Each structure stands twice: as structure tokens, then as C-alpha cells.
Amino acid sequence: GHSSGLGLELTNLYLEAGATVIGMARRSISNKHPSLYQFHFDLSRQGEWEAKVRNNLPRNDWSRIILVNCAGTISPTATFGKMDGERIQSSITLNVTTPLRLMNLIVSMFAPASIRIANISSGAAHKAYPGWGVYCSSKAALDMASQVLAAEMELSQKDIRVVSYSPGPIDTAMQAEIRKKTS
Numbered sequence: 001g002h003s004s005g006l007g008l009e010l011t012n013l014y015l016e017a018g019a020t021v022i023g024m025a026r027r028s029i030s031n032k033h034p035s036l037y038q039f040h041f042d043l044s045r046q047g048e049w050e051a052k053v054r055n056n057l058p059r060n061d062w063s064r065i066i067l068v069n070c071a072g073t074i075s076p077t078a079t080f081g082k083m084d085g086e087r088i089q090s091s092i093t094l095n096v097t098t099p100l101r102l103m104n105l106i107v108s109m110f111a112p113a114s115i116r117i118a119n120i121s122s123g124a125a126h127k128a129y130p131g132w133g134v135y136c137s138s139k140a141a142l143d144m145a146s147q148v149l150a151a152e153m154e155l156s157q158k159d160i161r162v163v164s165y166s167p168g169p170i171d172t173a174m175q176a177e178i179r180k181k182t183s
Helices: 004-017 049-056 083-112 133-156 173-182
Strands: 023-027 037-040 064-069 114-120 160-165
Touching: 004 023, 004 064, 023 049, 037 049, 049 083, 064 083, 083 114, 083 133, 114 133, 133 160
Parallel strands: 023 037, 064 114, 114 160
Antiparallel strands: none
């Protein structure tokens, strides 16, 4: 999710700091920085994108990898009994399945490197909001997956750390959507 919101801001900050950024999103950004590699996937859909990423990453002996899972959606925002099943599945795929697949991919590809993973969470992972059943549930699931990976890496004694981080409200398109639905 490097093409908007927090992901776009982090992309720009890391590029300014001289890092190589590998971004995955539905949309590309116009930045032609030589250290930006973009993959175009709709991460809310199932698919075999891991092989495309694995085979097309720039070859490098990176000593440190930072994965920030920040793609997400609050949709569908409706109470139980009024949601569309396909939208529920799409949201769970984007908010839970995709970050787990990315964590799995990064750990399998770069385990000798120092790896830091930040899964962007929400206060909604710990508090129930009517109409946000899918979002609250998916963020809680991502928090638990982060804890499991952290426990596994501690046992393996690999230099891999993971955190589920809730940055609080950020002025993004998702926040605008939330404000529109709650006003």
C-alpha cells in the first residue's frame, strides 16, 4: 500500500533517506526514483503474486529489510445482516491475508538479514464499533498474527522483529471515508 496515505508518506521518507523501496499497490505513483520498484496488484484479491515478486525483486545483498504492511480498507461499513459476502471476503483478504502472505514471503526470502516488520493496526482492533465488524475483526487478527510471528522468531533466535502499531487517526482518504459515514 505505497500509493496513498501513510504508505505514500513512508515511501517518500525512505527514498529521501536513501533506502530502496519496493512498493505494492493497486495504483502506481508517478515518482520515477531509481530506488523505487513498484508492483501493481490488487491486494484485496486472491492471486499468485508471490512468485512475481520473488522473481522480479532487484538482486541485492540487503543486510536490513523493513516491511510495512499499511494497505487496508474499512469497507464494508454495515452491521451484520446487511453486508455483502464478497466485500467481506475482499476486506479480510486485504487486511489480514495479504499481510500474512507478505510476512511469510519476506521471512522466507530474507531470513539471514535483519528484518523489521510493522503491521499498521488500529484502536479498532481492541474496541467494537457498530458497523465496523469486518475492520475491527481484521485488525484484531493482524495483531494476533504479529504476536505469533514475534513468538516464533524469538524461539528461532533470528534477527526478526515484528510490531503491530496503531498510529491513531491520520488525515488520509480512509479517515475521510470514516468521517463521511459517521457524520
